[in-house]
Amino acid sequence: xxxxxxxLSVILLVVPCAVLAAFTHYPAVKSLINSFWSMGTRRRPSQxxxxxxxxxxLADGTLHQIIWNSTLYAIVTIPAAIALSIGMALxxxxxxxxxxxxxxxxxxxxxxxxxxxxxxxLFFYAPGIGLISQIFVLFGLQPINFLGxxxxxxxxxxxxxxxxxxxxxxxxxxxxxQAVPPNLKEAARIEGAGPIRIxxxxxxxxxxxTTVFVAVNALINSFRLIDHVIVxxxxxxxxxxxxxxxxxxxxxxxYRDSAYGSTLTVFMVLxxxxxxLIQFKILDRKTHYx
Amino acid sequence: xxxxxTILASAATLFLTPGLALSAELExxxxxxxxxxxxxxxxxxxxxxxxxxxxxxxxxxxxxxYVETTTKALTAANAGKPPHVAVLxxxxxxxxxxxxxxxxxxxxxxxxxxxxxxxxFMPGFMRDATLDGEIYGVPFQRSTPxxxxxxxxxxxxxxxxxxxxxxxxxxxxxxxxxxxxDANGNVTQWGTxxxxxxxGGAWLYGGLVISNGGQLSADNGIDVAIDTPEAxxxxxxxxxxxxxxxxxxxxxxxxxxPKAFVEGNAASIWTSTGNxxxxxxxxxxxxxxxxxxxxxxxxxxxxxxxxxxxxGTSPEEQAAALDFIKFMTAPENxxxxxxxxxxxxxxxxxxETPVMQEYAARLPQALVARDQxxxxxxxxxxxxxxxxxxxxxxxxxxxxxxxxxxxxxxAEAQKSADRVLxxxx
Amino acid sequence: xxxxxxxxxxxxxPTLAVAWGVPFIYSVWTAIHPEKYSARFTWxxxxxxxNFLEAWQAAPxxxxxxNTVILTLLILVANLILCTLVAYAFVRYRFQASxxxxxxxxxxxxxxxxxxxxxxxxxxxxxxxxxxxxxxxxPYLTSAFGIFLLRQTFKTVPISLDEAAQVEGASTWRVLWxxxxxxxxxxxxxxxxxxxxxxxxxxxxxxxVTNSPETRPVTVGLxxxxxxxxxxxxxxxxxATLMTTAPLVVAFLIFQRQFVTNFMRAGxx
Numbered sequence: 001x002x003x004x005x006x007x008l009s010v011i012l013l014v015v016p017c018a019v020l021a022a023f024t025h026y027p028a029v030k031s032l033i034n035s036f037w038s039m040g041t042r043r044r045p046s047q048x049x050x051x052x053x054x055x056x057x058l059a060d061g062t063l064h065q066i067i068w069n070s071t072l073y074a075i076v077t078i079p080a081a082i083a084l085s086i087g088m089a090l091x092x093x094x095x096x097x098x099x100x101x102x103x104x105x106x107x108x109x110x111x112x113x114x115x116x117x118x119x120x121x122l123f124f125y126a127p128g129i130g131l132i133s134q135i136f137v138l139f140g141l142q143p144i145n146f147l148g149x150x151x152x153x154x155x156x157x158x159x160x161x162x163x164x165x166x167x168x169x170x171x172x173x174x175x176x177x178q179a180v181p182p183n184l185k186e187a188a189r190i191e192g193a194g195p196i197r198i199x200x201x202x203x204x205x206x207x208x209x210t211t212v213f214v215a216v217n218a219l220i221n222s223f224r225l226i227d228h229v230i231v232x233x234x235x236x237x238x239x240x241x242x243x244x245x246x247x248x249x250x251x252x253x254x255y256r257d258s259a260y261g262s263t264l265t266v267f268m269v270l271x272x273x274x275x276x277l278i279q280f281k282i283l284d285r286k287t288h289y290x
Numbered sequence: 291x292x293x294x295x296t297i298l299a300s301a302a303t304l305f306l307t308p309g310l311a312l313s314a315e316l317e318x319x320x321x322x323x324x325x326x327x328x329x330x331x332x333x334x335x336x337x338x339x340x341x342x343x344x345x346x347x348x349x350x351x352x353x354x355x356y357v358e359t360t361t362k363a364l365t366a367a368n369a370g371k372p373p374h375v376a377v378l379x380x381x382x383x384x385x386x387x388x389x390x391x392x393x394x395x396x397x398x399x400x401x402x403x404x405x406x407x408x409x410x411f412m413p414g415f416m417r418d419a420t421l422d423g424e425i426y427g428v429p430f431q432r433s434t435p436x437x438x439x440x441x442x443x444x445x446x447x448x449x450x451x452x453x454x455x456x457x458x459x460x461x462x463x464x465x466x467x468x469x470x471x472d473a474n475g476n477v478t479q480w481g482t483x484x485x486x487x488x489x490g491g492a493w494l495y496g497g498l499v500i501s502n503g504g505q506l507s508a509d510n511g512i513d514v515a516i517d518t519p520e521a522x523x524x525x526x527x528x529x530x531x532x533x534x535x536x537x538x539x540x541x542x543x544x545x546x547x548p549k550a551f552v553e554g555n556a557a558s559i560w561t562s563t564g565n566x567x568x569x570x571x572x573x574x575x576x577x578x579x580x581x582x583x584x585x586x587x588x589x590x591x592x593x594x595x596x597x598x599x600x601x602g603t604s605p606e607e608q609a610a611a612l613d614f615i616k617f618m619t620a621p622e623n624x625x626x627x628x629x630x631x632x633x634x635x636x637x638x639x640x641x642e643t644p645v646m647q648e649y650a651a652r653l654p655q656a657l658v659a660r661d662q663x664x665x666x667x668x669x670x671x672x673x674x675x676x677x678x679x680x681x682x683x684x685x686x687x688x689x690x691x692x693x694x695x696x697x698x699x700x701a702e703a704q705k706s707a708d709r710v711l712x713x714x715x
Numbered sequence: 716x717x718x719x720x721x722x723x724x725x726x727x728x729p730t731l732a733v734a735w736g737v738p739f740i741y742s743v744w745t746a747i748h749p750e751k752y753s754a755r756f757t758w759x760x761x762x763x764x765x766n767f768l769e770a771w772q773a774a775p776x777x778x779x780x781x782n783t784v785i786l787t788l789l790i791l792v793a794n795l796i797l798c799t800l801v802a803y804a805f806v807r808y809r810f811q812a813s814x815x816x817x818x819x820x821x822x823x824x825x826x827x828x829x830x831x832x833x834x835x836x837x838x839x840x841x842x843x844x845x846x847x848x849x850x851x852x853x854p855y856l857t858s859a860f861g862i863f864l865l866r867q868t869f870k871t872v873p874i875s876l877d878e879a880a881q882v883e884g885a886s887t888w889r890v891l892w893x894x895x896x897x898x899x900x901x902x903x904x905x906x907x908x909x910x911x912x913x914x915x916x917x918x919x920x921x922x923x924v925t926n927s928p929e930t931r932p933v934t935v936g937l938x939x940x941x942x943x944x945x946x947x948x949x950x951x952x953x954x955a956t957l958m959t960t961a962p963l964v965v966a967f968l969i970f971q972r973q974f975v976t977n978f979m980r981a982g983x984x
Contacts, residue, residue: 002809003809004810008808011800015797017820019853019856020823020856021819022838023831023838024831027835027838028834030838031833031834034833041385041388041389042390042391043387043388044388062684091724091728091731094724101732103971105733105735105736106732109739111963111964111967112960113915113934113959114916114918115938119941119952119953123742123745123753123949123952123953124741126546126549127546128538129549129550129553129555131737131741134756140474140476142476143476145538145541147543148691149540149541150541150688163735163738220824220825227918230938231941234488237541237687238684238687239684245830245832245919248830249832250676250680252833252836253836254357254677255677255680256385257677258837268830269826272825272826273825273826276825351927352927353926354926358926359926362846362927365840369840553754568948572750
C-alpha cells in the first residue's frame, strides 16, 4: 500500500465524501442544532428554546402511539417476509410444474414502485365495493373496513409491505439455495434424514448469512418506506397506521414545523444508531463463535 | 438553464422597470396537475388577459395540488422570488399572513369602484377571505358539499324522488327504507354515506355543526369551539347513523365515496360539487342533488381557493395582478371557468350571464350548490392549520371508530387546539 | 409419503402463485375494462385499451419518464465514478484515520438520506435547488453501499497484478482503469441494477423536492394523477399504474437471471 498524497486524496476522497457528508452527516448534526429552536414564521421568528422540543416529544401521545406502530410493523413484517420468502424460494427451487409462473407472480410486486402497489391495494381493499369485500360477501362473510378501522389499518399496511418485499428476498434465498452443495443433502439423505430434518439441520444454517443480509435490509426498509401510508391512509384513522418517518414528513411539511421535525429526526437517528449497535454486537458474537 | 433565465429576467426587470413603468411580467401559481381539463380553460383565460394587455405578460405555473402549490409559493417567497399572484386554499389565509407573504387586496384595490367590485362577491365566500378586518383573498374556485341521491333507489323504496331528506331525522327515517340487505344479512345498499375520515371528513363535519347552529372556528383563526353542544350533537348524529344501521360502521373514506354511489353501494352520499362531472358520467341511474340535510336548519361549509397577491413585488406588478384577478372574476370568464370545472361561481353577476343560465338549465344540480351558499359558513381553519385540524380529525376518527366517546374526543381536541393557539392570543 | 408430499406441493404451488398474483390481476382487470366494470366482475365484460390512451393523454407521463430516466442515470453515473474513487483509495492507499473515515461513510447505510428529509430539504432550499432534477439526485450521488461493494471487490484483486502494472510504468489512473475496473464488472452490474430499481421507484424525496411537471419523476406524477380528490376513475388510475410500472418490470424480467448471478458473484450472500 502506498501513502496517499494530498492532491490525489482530494480527488479520491475529499470530493466524494464531501457530497456524502453534506447530505448525511451535516443534516444529522443540523437536526440536532435546530431541535433547540422553536418553529418560526416570518411574523414570529424562531427562538432558542433549549430542550423544550424534547419535553414536547416526551409528552407527545401521538408519538408514543407511532413508536408502538413502528415497532409492531417491524416485528411483524420482517419475520413474515423472511418466512414467506424462504417458503417461496423452496417452492420455486423444487422444480415443480408451473415454476416460471410462480416465480413471476412472486417477483412482480418487487419490481413495482411502492406507490403503484399502494394504488392497486387501495382499490383492492375498498370496503363494500373492492375485490376483497366482494369475495367476503360471496362466502357470506361480513366485509371488513380494512383501511377505515383503527384495529385493521396497520395490519393492512403490513400486508402490502410483505406482499411487495417477499419476492425480492426470495431472489436472494433462491441464489443461496442454489449454492447449497447437493452432496451435503445427499449425504444426509443416505443417513436417513427426512426432508424436514434436512431443511432445518443443513439448509437453514447455510441460509444464515442471507438471512442476516435480508433482515438488515428489511429493517431499514421498515423505517424508510412510507409511500403506502401516504397514499392509502395518511396515517389514519386516529394515527393507527402512522409510522415514524410519516410523522416526521407530516410534522415538517404538513404542519410546517421543521423544528419539531428536526427533533423527531434526532430521535429516529438515535434509534437507528442504537439498533446498529445491537446488530453489531450480535454479528460480532457470531464471528467469534465461528 | 432555467435558473439562468430567471436571473436574466430579474436583471432585465431591474434595469428596464423605470423606463416602462406600466409593464409587468406576472408569475401566476395555479393549483392543478398539468393537462387536467381545467388547465385548458385557465390557460385560455390567462392568454386572453395577456392579449388584452399587451404591455403585460403572465406566465401560469401549474404546481400540482393545493398543498404543493402553497409549499412552492412559500419556498419561492422565502427565496425572495415570490409569485405575483396565486390561487391557494381559502383556509391557508392564516399561514400566508403568519408567513407575511401576502398583501391585503385593498392595498391595491383602493378606489370606490374597487370597493363596489369586492362587494359583488357572495358574503358566504368573503368571510374566509378576510382576517382582522382586512381582505386578503378574492374568491375564485369555490366549492361546497351537497347531497347526491339515487332517485331510482328512492322510487324503489317508495319515497318521493323529488324530495330528498332535509333534516337529520328524515335522513335516518328515509335511510332505513333505503338500506337493503342480502340473504346473509350483509348490507348491499346503505341508506347514506358521509365520509368521516381525514380532512374531507372534517370538512363535512364542519357542515353538520353549522347546520346545528355552531361554528368550529372563529374568524380570527385563534378561537375554536370544538367542545360545544352543537358540535357534540353533530358528532352524535354521525354515530347514530351507524347505530341505526343507515350508514356503514367505522371510518368512511372520502376517495371511495363517489364510486360507492355510482356502484349503488350507497343510496345517497355527501360530497363536493367537484364530483358532479364524475357522477354525471358514471351513474347508470336517475340521480339528483339536494341541500345537505341539517340539524336545526340548512347549513354547509364552503371550501376551495382564493386569489392572493404576494408581497415583495413592485406596485406596478401588484396593480397588474389586481387587474388580472378582476379579469378572471369578470362575469363571462368566471362563467366559463365554472362551467368547465363545476366550481361554484362566487359572484351573483356571473350567474346572470346567458351562458351560465343556459348551463343551469342543462345541469340544474349546479344551482343547488349556489342556493346553499346562503346557509354556508367558513370551513374550520386556524393558525397552524395543519396541526390544529389534525386534532379535529383525530377526534372524529376516534369517535366514529368507537375508540372514544364523542364528548371525550371533542374535549380532548379542544384542549389540544387551545394549547397550540395560546401563543397567538 | 413422499408422493403425497409431492402432490400437495404440486397443488400448493399454483394456488399460492395465483393468490399472490390476485391484486395484480385485479389491477389488470380494472385497467382493461370500462370504468363501470372496475368493481363488477362479469365474464363477458368488454375489453378496452382506451383507459391506457386516456391516462397517457391526461397527464404528461412521457415527460415524467424522461425525468425519471435522467435522474436515475445521473445518480448511477455519479455513483459508479465516485464510489470507485473512494473504494480505490481505501484499498490501495494508506492514510491517517482511514478506519474512522470508513466507519463514518458506512453510517450512510443505516442513516440513509431518505430519513433526513427535513434538513436536506432546507439545504436544497438554501442552494436554490428545490424543484430541480439535480436537487433530487444530490443526496444520493455518493453511496456507502456502492463504496462497500467495490471495496470488497477491489480487495480481491491480487496485489501482484497491481505491482506488475506499476513496474510497467502505469499511472495511478491506468492501474485503476486497466486492472481494478475490469475485474469488478459483475459488481458494477449488480450495483447498477440495485441503484436503478431503487431510484426509479423512489417516491418520498422527489415528492418533497419537486412541484412542477418539468422535474417530476414517474412515481410522483402517478401519485398526483391518482389523487382521489374529485371522483377519480379506478380504470384510469390502474391503467396509469400499470403503464408507469411496465418498463422496469419488463426490464427486470429480462435481466432476472443476471440479477441473481451478479449478486452471487458480487459476494452478497
